[in-house]
Amino acid sequence: MNSSSKSRLIDRLDALYEYDREAVDEGKLYGWRTFIAMFSSEHIAGTEFVLGTLLVMHGVTAFDVFVGLAVGNTLAVLSWAFMCAPIAVRERLTIYWQIRKIAGPYLTIIYSGMFALILCLLAGSMVNVSTTAVTLPVNILSPNYAAGQTVPSVPWILTAIGVGAVIAVLAVLGFERLAHFAKVVAPWMPFVFVAGAIVSLRSLGVTGTGNFWQIVNEKIWTGIPRPGQIHYGFWHCVGLAWLCNIAQHMGMGDVTIFRYARKWQMGFCSAFGMFIGHYIAWICSGILCAAFVHSQLAAGVSDPNPTPGNIAMFGAGYAGIVCVLLAGWTTANPTLYRAGLAFQVATPNWRRWAVTLAAGAIMIVTACIPAILHYLDRIVAYYGLFFMPLGAFIFIDFWLFPRLGLARYYAEQKGLLMSWPAAAGWFGSFGICFLLSAKDQYQSMGWINNILPAFLANYKSDLFLQVLPAWLIAVTLYLVCSLIQQKMSPISQEQTK
Amino acid sequence: MTSQTKYILQAVSFAGLALSAFSAFLVFGGILTKEAYFRLMEAGMLMWFGTAVFWIRKDH
Numbered sequence: 001m002n003s004s005s006k007s008r009l010i011d012r013l014d015a016l017y018e019y020d021r022e023a024v025d026e027g028k029l030y031g032w033r034t035f036i037a038m039f040s041s042e043h044i045a046g047t048e049f050v051l052g053t054l055l056v057m058h059g060v061t062a063f064d065v066f067v068g069l070a071v072g073n074t075l076a077v078l079s080w081a082f083m084c085a086p087i088a089v090r091e092r093l094t095i096y097w098q099i100r101k102i103a104g105p106y107l108t109i110i111y112s113g114m115f116a117l118i119l120c121l122l123a124g125s126m127v128n129v130s131t132t133a134v135t136l137p138v139n140i141l142s143p144n145y146a147a148g149q150t151v152p153s154v155p156w157i158l159t160a161i162g163v164g165a166v167i168a169v170l171a172v173l174g175f176e177r178l179a180h181f182a183k184v185v186a187p188w189m190p191f192v193f194v195a196g197a198i199v200s201l202r203s204l205g206v207t208g209t210g211n212f213w214q215i216v217n218e219k220i221w222t223g224i225p226r227p228g229q230i231h232y233g234f235w236h237c238v239g240l241a242w243l244c245n246i247a248q249h250m251g252m253g254d255v256t257i258f259r260y261a262r263k264w265q266m267g268f269c270s271a272f273g274m275f276i277g278h279y280i281a282w283i284c285s286g287i288l289c290a291a292f293v294h295s296q297l298a299a300g301v302s303d304p305n306p307t308p309g310n311i312a313m314f315g316a317g318y319a320g321i322v323c324v325l326l327a328g329w330t331t332a333n334p335t336l337y338r339a340g341l342a343f344q345v346a347t348p349n350w351r352r353w354a355v356t357l358a359a360g361a362i363m364i365v366t367a368c369i370p371a372i373l374h375y376l377d378r379i380v381a382y383y384g385l386f387f388m389p390l391g392a393f394i395f396i397d398f399w400l401f402p403r404l405g406l407a408r409y410y411a412e413q414k415g416l417l418m419s420w421p422a423a424a425g426w427f428g429s430f431g432i433c434f435l436l437s438a439k440d441q442y443q444s445m446g447w448i449n450n451i452l453p454a455f456l457a458n459y460k461s462d463l464f465l466q467v468l469p470a471w472l473i474a475v476t477l478y479l480v481c482s483l484i485q486q487k488m489s490p491i492s493q494e495q496t497k
Numbered sequence: 498m499t500s501q502t503k504y505i506l507q508a509v510s511f512a513g514l515a516l517s518a519f520s521a522f523l524v525f526g527g528i529l530t531k532e533a534y535f536r537l538m539e540a541g542m543l544m545w546f547g548t549a550v551f552w553i554r555k556d557h
Contacts, residue, residue, distance in 0.1 A: 184553050188545045191514050192538070195521035199534060202525045317535030319517070319542045 023092035029262045035269035038257070041186035043245075043273030044281055046129035046328030047122070047376060048193075049308035051240070051278075052285030054377045057146075058232035059225030062216045065283060068234045072241025073274040077267075079242070079249035080258075084391075085267030087398050088258030095256050098394050101409040103422035111390060116342035118383050120359050123335040124366025127167060128373050130328030131160040132309030133321045144305035145370040146228060152368055160367045167329060168360025171336045172353045182330035190276050192323040196315025197284035200291030220290035232464075239464025240377055241278055246384035250471065252391030288315045336363055381463040385433055388467075389426045389474035396475050406482060407491045414491065421481030429474035433466040498551065506548040513544025 055065060091098065100108045132142045140156050143149040152160070170178055206215045217223075225231045248254040249270070258267060288311040295314065296304035308328075312320030340356030350358075366372055372379065401408050411419040439448040440460055449457040461469075498506075520537035523529035529537075 180553070181550070184546065184549045187549070188514065188517075188542070191517040191541075195517050195538065198521040199524045199531065202527075316538050319535070319538035322542060 024259045028260065030260050031262060032266060032269060035257075035261060035266045036272050037183065037186075039270050039273030040276055041183055042331070043277030044186060044189050044327065045277070045331035046126045046308065046324060047331075048277055048281040049129060049285045049288075049312065049324060049327065050125070050373050050376050051244070051380075052282035053289040053306050053308075053311065055232065055237065055240075055282065056220060056286045056289045057226045057229050058236070058377075059223055059229065060221050060232045060234075060237055061223040062213065062221040064232070064234045064237045065221050065286065068237025069241045069279050069282060072238040073271075073279050075238070075242045076245055076249055076274050076278075077271045079246075080254065080270040081265070081267030083395055084249045084252055084254050085258045085261060086264040087252065087394060088255035089261055089264045091255070091398070092259040093255070094259070095253050095391075095394075098252065098255060099390050101412040102393050102397050102419065103390065103426075104411040104416045104418040106418040107390075107422055107426070111387070112342045115387065116339045116359065117362075118387075119335050119339035119342065120362040121366050121372065121379065122383075123167070123332045123339060123359075123363040124164075124369075125372050125376055125379075126328040126332035126335065127160060127164045127363060127367035128328075128370075129308045130325050130332070131156065131163050131367065132307040133312065133324035133328070134163055134309075135159050136307075136309040136313055136321060137318075142305060142307040142309065143370040144303055145374040146226065147303040147305070150370060152370060157368050161364055163329075164360060164364035164367055167332050167336060168357055168363065171333055171340065171360065172356045178330065178333050182334075185326045185330055189323055189327055190280060192312070192316050192319055193281045193284040196312065196320055197287040200287050200315050203291050204287075204294060216287075219294060220287055236462065236464045239462070239467060240381070241274070242467055243384040243464060244278065244377075244380045245274075246467065247387035247391070250391050250395075250467075251384070251388040252394045253387070255394070285311065288312070291315065332363070336360060339363075378463060382434075385463065385466055385470050386430050388470060389429045389478075390422070392429075392471050392474045393422055393425060393478050396478060400479070401482075404479075404483075406486055410482065410486060410491065414489070419485075421478050421485050424481045425474045425478030428477045429470050432473055433463075433470045436461050436469075437463050437466060503552050506552045509544050509547070510549040510552070513541040513548070515541075516544065517541035 060068070087098075096108065096112070099111055103111075135142055135156055140159060141153065142156060143152040201212075201215075204215055204219050206212050258264075261267075285308075289306040292306050292311045292314040293304045308324045309321060312324045314320075316323065336356065336359055339359040339362075340352065343359050344350070344352060344355045397408055400406075407413060410416075411422070435445070435448055436456070436459060438445045439452075439457075440446075441462070517538055520529060520534045520541070524531060524534045
């Protein structure tokens with residue numbers, strides 16, 4: 001890529017966020033109710049039907065789920081309230097401009113491109129969830145990945161293409177009406193989750209508070225993983241609840257939203273999303289999954305397939321099917337719209353509709369890969385760990401740099417295209433944490449243990465337990481490299497704005 | 498929309514939500530069959546969507 005095409009790419013990216021360059025005006029700030037409604041609707045998505053089910057499959061105990069998810073979600077809320085929102089209301093700039101000032105335009109382009117890809121993948125998983133609901137009433141079987149069905153049937157793929165095409169077309173046409181409909185759907189969905197779980201508890205033999213704890217430990221969260229699944233425990237539950245939105249809180253993605261908040265305390269509104277969507281809904285979907293599996297085994301089915309459609313139909317009938325369809329649909333649509341927006345940067349002369357349709361095509365392909373739902377918890381963990389370091393740099397740049405006598409927004413002030421301390425901190429942190437986890441997770445990477453010092457070789461970690469190490473490594477690398485960078489090339493009076 | 502119409506719509510909406518939750522407790526208590534519960538869930542869904550779409554405000 002020559003220098004003129006590079007500068008065109010940066011110009012396009014800047015133009016895309018042109019109206020976000022200025023801090024938000026005082027007259028455009030919103031109050032508590034807006035943020036409560038927004039978090040409540042955004043975090044009750046189709047994927048909640050998957051993640052609660054995955055915890056059951058990974059053999060967590062009831063204590064792990066009830067206490068671990070409470071701890072993890074509390075940490076997530078505190079991260080929004082004390083890390084993300086205070087910076088958002090002081091700076092009132094989007095994540096794009098914050099990263100642009102700290103890391104330079106090249107790293108911002110990489111961030112946008114990678115973020116677009118992961119958004120397509122997440123939208124694809126939501127289409128997959130909706131498709132399991134559409135195919136059930138017409139007797140098209142959803143693929144059972146755990147039973148070795150790695151490719152869906154042709155009718156299932158055609159249905160997924162249909163569902164995905166509707167979502168892509170709606171994203172192209174603009175989704176104002178759909179956004180309103182999503183707002184209407186959101187209060188109803190928790191009632192379907194909870195009603196389905198209550199009915200399922202009865203089918204599992206729970207008759208009251210007396211035998212509740214015993215039954216849920218014996219039949220739902222048994223502590224024994226299903227064949228082929230890694231065993232999860234307390235800290236996995238904490239890590240998953242904390243990590244799954246880390247790109248938004250510790251990764252600072254939601255400064256774009258909280259820049260409209262009147263007070264930083266509105267960061268606590270995230271509790272409504274976390275405790276309805278990522279606590280109650282995950283617990284309910286776990287109960288639905290276990291009840292469905294038990295009923296299928298009792299009916300003589302050897303390989304029950306607890307897809308979102310199947311478990312919702314089991315717990316709430318056609319209302320459950322509608323809930324799964326809408327939960328996937330209403331969240332996939334804005335996700336795809338955002339992905340199209342981010343992709344637009346790297347597609348010269350393409351119109352918005354063409355870019356969004358291209359993103360829709362990627363979404364449909366990912367929707368047809370059953371492995372994505374099967375490993376959704378790992379995917380959201382990788383996603384969190386990959387994007388979190390950039391938020392850590394914003395945090396450090398804001399709070400620590402002035403106290404250490406370092407210049408804030410060094411890359412912007414120096415006119416750098418790329419901040420090498422940010423690159424070292426970002427890729428270094430993710431690379432180190434990935435290798436420390438992969439050495440014990442993947443056989444092909446076991447050789448890493450042979451070259452590591454004993455204390456690191458004996459360090460058994462997992463992606464979900466890497467939040468704090470990843471944050472500390474990212475911050476340390478960025479800080480040390482920034483000290484070297486600013487010592488070698490301090491900002492002159494003329495460069496200071 | 499008059500405020501009276503809005504209150505009526507809201508009352509039907511919330512009754513739909515209550516019906517969804519209440520019917521589940523009736524199944525748990527052994528008072529209602531699962532088939533009847535499914536029908537009540539569908540009724541609750543129709544009550545909610547048939548009315549909430551008119552009074553829940555659009556974002557600006």
